[in-house]
Amino acid sequence: MNGDEGGPLNGGPGELDRPGRPGAADAWDARSEGWLLGGGPAAAEGTVGSRRTTRRRGAAADPVKALMHRHRALCERAVDPLEIAAGLEAHGVTDRTAARFRHRDVFSLAEELYARVPRDDGPRPYPEPAPAPRVRADWALLTLLPGAVCAAAVTGVRLTEGRPRLLAAAVGVLAVALAVRPALRRGPLAAPARTPAWRTVTGTRAWTCWLLAYALLGDGLLRAVLDGGPDGLPTGAADGPWPATTAPVLALTLACAPAAWSAHLLTAGARRRLGASRGLEEFTGAVRPLLLGVFALFLGVLTALLALCGAALGEPAGYAAALTLGALLLLARLLAVHNVPPGPTLAVAAAAEAAAVASVLAGRLPGCAFLAAPVDALVDAWGAGGVPALVCGAAALALLFRATGTLTRASAHAPTGDPE
Structure with missing residues (x-):
């Protein structure tokens, strides 16, 4: 192009x-x-x-x-x-x-x-529009794999004690990471061949892993730090140094399937509107509600998954933190699929979560209590989940604003390459 x-x-x-x-x-x-x-x-x-x-x-x-x-x-x-x-x-x-x-x-x-433009096969001023991507069984099944593997890992952790539990947790994390890779390399969630530089891709993966790790362990760590500071972390507990929240992470891995279907609906709908539109403004006006509708549909499905996982595991669902993180990851992937780099948004969100915990620890130093005051007030008002909810929510809004400006352009949905 x-x-x-x-x-x-x-x-x-x-x-x-x-x-x-x-x-x-x-x-x-x-x-x-x-x-x-x-x-x-x-x-x-x-x-x-x-x-x-x-x-x-x-x-x-x-x-x-x-x-x-x-x-x-x-x-x-x-x-x-x-x-x-x-x-x-x-x-x-x-x-x-x-x-x-x-x-x-x-x-x-x-x-x-x-x-x-002269062509050997004659002029084709009005060809058939490029076909929309088709649903294929391979990528449809691959997107179900991360959720299934994560459910098996959570079950293994809950059925073991002591060192076998740590081993089951380590194996489960590795298995989930390996299951996510093929889901992101095939189908609607696959990035185009002309990907960004290696450092950019590696950095994006690292920040994504950090955000998911905080969703699993961050709330418990923040509560422990707020309760006792550096010397007050509980030791010898059955669940480890601090409790983990598995329900949001399980729901997010299960949401790989609806995320892939959301990306498929956006691409297919945009291709149809590209063939029917008679101007760039008309195309943008038709794709913007499609993008927002697909985004809202994903959040609705993720909400249902959070409710099911919370009820099945007997844990708080953490709707605010998990929904904002899911929205952030979906928008970042949609931008990557259409060859639009998400920028430093994921890195800023991960750094903000780390800074929240670090500020509480720094507030324990003499004369530095003011550093922990914002996090203390936020946790008192919204709980420990308020920190990731605020951070990921702001980052998701920034990416949503960028997506409505880039993914609604005709050049983002150009009918080139393999429609698969």
């Missing part, structure tokens, strides 16, 4: 203007004009001779020609006008810009560019 030789309005030279190819630009323009006039290959070839005698007809008479030169690679590679429209939008061409090329919107401009 980034194959143009210059910006849409910057006047970069195209491949046809390179030295050593005399007459190539004129021949290509002539054939393009023949396609546009509907005469087919014969009309295109017949136009070449006449165009060579009128080389001084420039972009002033045909403003689309210059744009066609600059985006020649994109136009030749496109499988339909929708791909050209998405590529133009990604390079800053809007409906207002299209009006300067005598078109009502970018979609209409893309149709002309698609029709004017």
Whole structure:
């Protein structure tokens, strides 16, 4: 989609203007004009001779020609006008810009560019829209694997005591991590081939693991620190140094399946609307409620899973903290799936949770009680779960704002590559 030789309005030279190819630009323009006039290959070839005698007809008479030169690679590679429209939008061409090329919107401009590019198999100005991703049994089953493995691990931990419990917990964590990997590499939750740098991917995984670890152990650690400080942590308890909350983590792993279906619904619905829309604003207006609806649907399913897990395990469900964390992880994955990096949001959220515990410990030092005052007030008002709820909620709102601005663009749903 980034194959143009210059910006849409910057006047970069195209491949046809390179030295050593005399007459190539004129021949290509002539054939393009023949396609546009509907005469087919014969009309295109017949136009070449006449165009060579009128080389001084420039972009002033045909403003689309210059744009066609600059985006020649994109136009030749496109499988339909929708791909050209998405590529133009990604390079800053809007409906207002299209009006300067005598078109009502970018979609209409893309149709002309698609029709004017010569192809061996003939013009295809109105092809069938790209198919939406299909539901496949392999990724549908893979998304159920993390929840099933986590349920088995929780059962093993609750049925053992002492060192066997620690061993079961360690094996369970490793098994869940291995089960999540294939669920994120196949199907709607898989990121595109052009992923960010290795450090970015590794950092995102590390911060995600930290957020999940805090959901499992963070509330108990914060309560213990608030109750006794560095010397007041209980030792020798049956559940370890501090109690773990397994219900939210189990619900979040079970939510891998609804997260995959949410991503599938968003992609399929956006592809359908991309084929039916006649302008970028119309497409954005149609996709934004779809995105918000899919997001709300996921939160509803996650709420039901939290209730079931809390009742089955006899633990508090921790709705606020788990829902905000689930929303944060879903939005971050949706952005990654559409090749939009989530930025430092996950890192900031993880650092804020760590800073909350560190501030309580620092408040035990002489003269530093004010450092622990904000966390003390928050825990007194909302409980220990108020810290992750506030931190993950703010991060999720930031990602939701970014998603409504990027995932509602046509370039985020360009019909390229394998629809699977």
